[in-house]
Amino acid sequence: MEQTFQALGGIFVKAIPTVICLLFLHFYFKAMLFRPLNKVLKQRDELTAGARKAAENSLAAAERKTAEYEAKLRDARAQVYQEQEKIRAGWMEDQAAQLSQARERAEAAVKQARFEIASEAAAARQSLLETSATLGEQIATAVLSGRTR
Numbered sequence: 001m002e003q004t005f006q007a008l009g010g011i012f013v014k015a016i017p018t019v020i021c022l023l024f025l026h027f028y029f030k031a032m033l034f035r036p037l038n039k040v041l042k043q044r045d046e047l048t049a050g051a052r053k054a055a056e057n058s059l060a061a062a063e064r065k066t067a068e069y070e071a072k073l074r075d076a077r078a079q080v081y082q083e084q085e086k087i088r089a090g091w092m093e094d095q096a097a098q099l100s101q102a103r104e105r106a107e108a109a110v111k112q113a114r115f116e117i118a119s120e121a122a123a124a125r126q127s128l129l130e131t132s133a134t135l136g137e138q139i140a141t142a143v144l145s146g147r148t149r
Helices: 002-148
Strands: none
Touching: none
């Protein structure tokens, strides 16, 4: 068993330079490769986070401006609708006034026509009365003169 320990001791003694070499490579890579690589990765993460933050800020600003634009657009539409309503109300008032004037003119024309018709009817009655008396006399004369024959 002692031979085994001596063999193992020899292997360990021969392995010491390899272990030293591995430890040296470990610290060398850690210092020369991984530390700068970690530094670069950290900077990249910071830049990415900064860019992401800037993008979020830009998006928030764009959303605010969009909301403001939509609010102004709603206000402008409401104002246009109010103006259109005022114009429509004015048109309705004008139309009502014109309709009232047209009714008054029509009523005046109807009154004038009724007066003219009544005048013409009275004149026609008078003419019929005069004509009927004359016509009655002519018929009576004709009938009486026809009987005597």
